[in-house]
Amino acid sequence: MKYIDEYRDADAARAYATALAALTTRPWTLMELCGGQTHAIVRFGVDALLPEGIRLVHGPGCPVCVTPIELIDRAIAIAQRPEVIFCSFGDMLRVPGSESDLLSVKAQGADVRFLYSPLDALKLARAHPDKEVVFFAVGFETTAPANAMAVYQAAQAGLRNFSLLVSHVLVPPAMEAILSAPENRVQGFIAAGHVCAVMGYEEYLPLAEKYQVPIVVTGFEPLDILQGIYMAVKQLEEGRAEVENQYARVVQRAGNRPAQQIIQEIFEVVPRKWRGIGAIAQSGLGLRAPYQMFDAERRFDVATVSAQESPDCISGLVLQGVATPLDCPAFGTRCTPERPLGAPMVSSEGACAAYYRYRGHGAALEPSR
Amino acid sequence: MSRFDSLQCPIPIADYPIVLLAHGGGGRLMHELIERIFRAAFHNPLLDTQHDGALLPLDGERLAFTTDSFVVHPHRFPGGDIGTLAVYGTVNDLLMCGARPRYLSLGFILEEGLPMETLWQVVCSMRDAAERAQVQIVTGDTKVVDRGKGDGIFINSAAIGTVAPGLQIGPTSVRPGDVAILSGDVGRHGMAVMAVREGLEFESAIESDCAPLTAPVMALLEGGVEVHCLRDLTRGGLASALIEIAMARQLTVQIEERAIPVDGEVRAACEILGLDPLYVANEGRFVAFVAAQDAARALALLQRQPLAANAAIIGEVTAEPQGLVTMRSVIGVNRILSLLSGEQLPRIC
Numbered sequence: 001m002k003y004i005d006e007y008r009d010a011d012a013a014r015a016y017a018t019a020l021a022a023l024t025t026r027p028w029t030l031m032e033l034c035g036g037q038t039h040a041i042v043r044f045g046v047d048a049l050l051p052e053g054i055r056l057v058h059g060p061g062c063p064v065c066v067t068p069i070e071l072i073d074r075a076i077a078i079a080q081r082p083e084v085i086f087c088s089f090g091d092m093l094r095v096p097g098s099e100s101d102l103l104s105v106k107a108q109g110a111d112v113r114f115l116y117s118p119l120d121a122l123k124l125a126r127a128h129p130d131k132e133v134v135f136f137a138v139g140f141e142t143t144a145p146a147n148a149m150a151v152y153q154a155a156q157a158g159l160r161n162f163s164l165l166v167s168h169v170l171v172p173p174a175m176e177a178i179l180s181a182p183e184n185r186v187q188g189f190i191a192a193g194h195v196c197a198v199m200g201y202e203e204y205l206p207l208a209e210k211y212q213v214p215i216v217v218t219g220f221e222p223l224d225i226l227q228g229i230y231m232a233v234k235q236l237e238e239g240r241a242e243v244e245n246q247y248a249r250v251v252q253r254a255g256n257r258p259a260q261q262i263i264q265e266i267f268e269v270v271p272r273k274w275r276g277i278g279a280i281a282q283s284g285l286g287l288r289a290p291y292q293m294f295d296a297e298r299r300f301d302v303a304t305v306s307a308q309e310s311p312d313c314i315s316g317l318v319l320q321g322v323a324t325p326l327d328c329p330a331f332g333t334r335c336t337p338e339r340p341l342g343a344p345m346v347s348s349e350g351a352c353a354a355y356y357r358y359r360g361h362g363a364a365l366e367p368s369r
Numbered sequence: 370m371s372r373f374d375s376l377q378c379p380i381p382i383a384d385y386p387i388v389l390l391a392h393g394g395g396g397r398l399m400h401e402l403i404e405r406i407f408r409a410a411f412h413n414p415l416l417d418t419q420h421d422g423a424l425l426p427l428d429g430e431r432l433a434f435t436t437d438s439f440v441v442h443p444h445r446f447p448g449g450d451i452g453t454l455a456v457y458g459t460v461n462d463l464l465m466c467g468a469r470p471r472y473l474s475l476g477f478i479l480e481e482g483l484p485m486e487t488l489w490q491v492v493c494s495m496r497d498a499a500e501r502a503q504v505q506i507v508t509g510d511t512k513v514v515d516r517g518k519g520d521g522i523f524i525n526s527a528a529i530g531t532v533a534p535g536l537q538i539g540p541t542s543v544r545p546g547d548v549a550i551l552s553g554d555v556g557r558h559g560m561a562v563m564a565v566r567e568g569l570e571f572e573s574a575i576e577s578d579c580a581p582l583t584a585p586v587m588a589l590l591e592g593g594v595e596v597h598c599l600r601d602l603t604r605g606g607l608a609s610a611l612i613e614i615a616m617a618r619q620l621t622v623q624i625e626e627r628a629i630p631v632d633g634e635v636r637a638a639c640e641i642l643g644l645d646p647l648y649v650a651n652e653g654r655f656v657a658f659v660a661a662q663d664a665a666r667a668l669a670l671l672q673r674q675p676l677a678a679n680a681a682i683i684g685e686v687t688a689e690p691q692g693l694v695t696m697r698s699v700i701g702v703n704r705i706l707s708l709l710s711g712e713q714l715p716r717i718c
Contacts, residue, residue: 001640009700044700359704
């Protein structure tokens with residue numbers, strides 16, 4: 001399959017690994033930002049090909065994982081209302097709130113559906129004028145354009161029975177939070193290619209400059225990731241701190257302007273709380289004033305629902321690259337995909353889920369060549 | 370143990386006070402349900418073989434007996450319908466015991482309001498399917514439930530077949546050194562149904578692989594191949610089938626990702642949705658564990674069959690480490706395959 005097979009070639013992967021080993025003179029710690037990259041690394045065993053000393057830590061780029069627990073509780077409170085059809089992307093459904101999750105409230109009778117696009121929720125709203133259709137708008141900059149477009153179209157069509165439960169977050173503020181933390185170990189970033197497909201990468205230039213850290217916009221296939229790591233390590237070895245683009249077959253410097261425009265039209269930058277990490281200033285998106293009639297938190301009056309996270313879950317440390325899933329005493333014992341304490345164990349982009357699924361649990365199996 | 374102990378529900382209420390869809394998804398939750406509820410209540414030596422069907426000694430002969438239920442929605446999909454699925458699915462479970470399917474029973478649960486035309490189409494495709502699979506439909510039952518209490522049509526079927534003397538086909542016969550042969554490309558059925566159900570449009574429609582496995586299985590058995598285990602790759606797909614066998618025997622199955630055929634359209638659909646084709650359901654594919662010395666011949670016999678023309682050797686059984694399936698990834702690194710909780714859910718982005 002074109003654009004897949006050539007990026008999963010075993011010989012080319014070994015060649016990159018050899019070149020990387022020849023390049024590396026001392027230890028470096030890199031963070032891959034996107035949960036999709038984390039899963040590719042663990043699924044294909046990219047980390048097993050790296051020379052000793054090159055360490056990958058997993059970043060906060062799992063949108064499901066960083067959605068705060070009270071938002072899950074608010075989603076559940078809305079979904080339980082009899083007049084509501086609650087719609088979400090599939091991998092949000094298993095994420096634990098403080099007492100339940102969306103799949104469980106579905107089993108108890110709530111009308112919870114998983115969709116592939118927020119525009120499908122608009123179709124549902126048109127087909128069920130007697131119902132309130134709510135879409136759980138989570139994600140980074142990647143999913144923001146489609147969610148914005150749904151609101152835009154709903155406004156154009158005058159749809160009154162459609163709303164969004166918004167929990168959008170932004171990548172650059174999270175990078176800055178990580179870099180400015182005193183315990184930070186990250187020396188270079190493998191940036192999330194699909195976020196940059198929308199936003200471009202000009203917004204990373206000040207970060208690379210200010211924190212003297214290489215940032216390489218990178219794709220999601222094993223060879224993409226190996227090449228991204230190679231480019232970041234090369235910069236570190238040469239004492240450079242630049243923004244480079246490994247994923248040029250998809251990402252342009254300026255990004256996708258129409259997508260950015262629709263985000264701008266509908267959303268504004270707001271403070272957001274990140275699950276396990278806490279509040280980060282100007283780190284998310286909320287609906288602009290003219291579109292607040294589509295805000296599900298206002299419509300259903302759930303903005304005051306608050307919740308506490310499990311004290312046993314160290315997902316905040318995992319999401320900031322300070323700990324790995326294997327550092328967690330609950331991993332694979334008190335926390336499993338069937339009985340999760342935190343979101344990273346059930347999200348398809350969560351680091352804990354990747355380790356559990358591809359590396360085993362209990363006696364963890366180290367990847368081997 | 371007092372008699373009251375057995376009255377306590379063995380799945381802790383705190384964990385799952387109600388049944389979730391994932392309890393039927395072919396993953397870990399379904400295994401827990403079977404182990405802690407059904408096997409806990411019904412266990413006996415025949416049930417405990419954990420096979421697709423039961424082998425019953427009867428007056429010197431051996432019968433194979435199996436049952437299955439079909440609740441697929443939509444009722445029609447490219448490559449088949451709920452009727453063909455009911456016949457082939459049940460027949461295939463018998464074949465996985467090394468049995469020749471003989472007789473089939475059908476139970477219909479119909480919802481008030483189902484168009485008679487729909488029922489007739491399903492029944493006609495079952496008639497044709499039974500003829501193709503060489504089984505006779507010999508008894509049946511019909512119930513109608515109130516509108517809203519069914520999904521148009523549910524079908525339960527049971528089948529019996531006969532097993533040739535001397536055959537011992539099942540997970541317990543798998544041993545180190547055995548070679549695992551996959552009968553064809555994986556993931557078609559699940560993606561065909563998902564595409565119709567969710568209104569996903571691909572360049573060309575993905576067709577279900579739904580088919581009776583009689584010809585390829587009989588080719589192996591009649592060709593004198595030393596077959597140790599057969600498993601069809603339905604719910605939970607290839608990965609779950611291999612994991613169940615590895616766990617049942619406490620052996621390791623080592624497979625090669627690159628050797629597993631997946632059709633280009635199926636791969637593309639899986640890539641877009643973030644699904645792993647190794648966990649997607651099939652209805653006309655199986656994996657055979659055969660003695661190493663017969664592997665090449667078994668492969669040649671299968672490849673001569675139209676239903677197994679793309680058969681491939683995907684791996685082998687080793688003694689250590691125990692109870693695992695390990696896979697060498699396309700870039701040459703080993704990892705494990707593990708059971709999912711329930712069905713795969715499409716990802717966000």
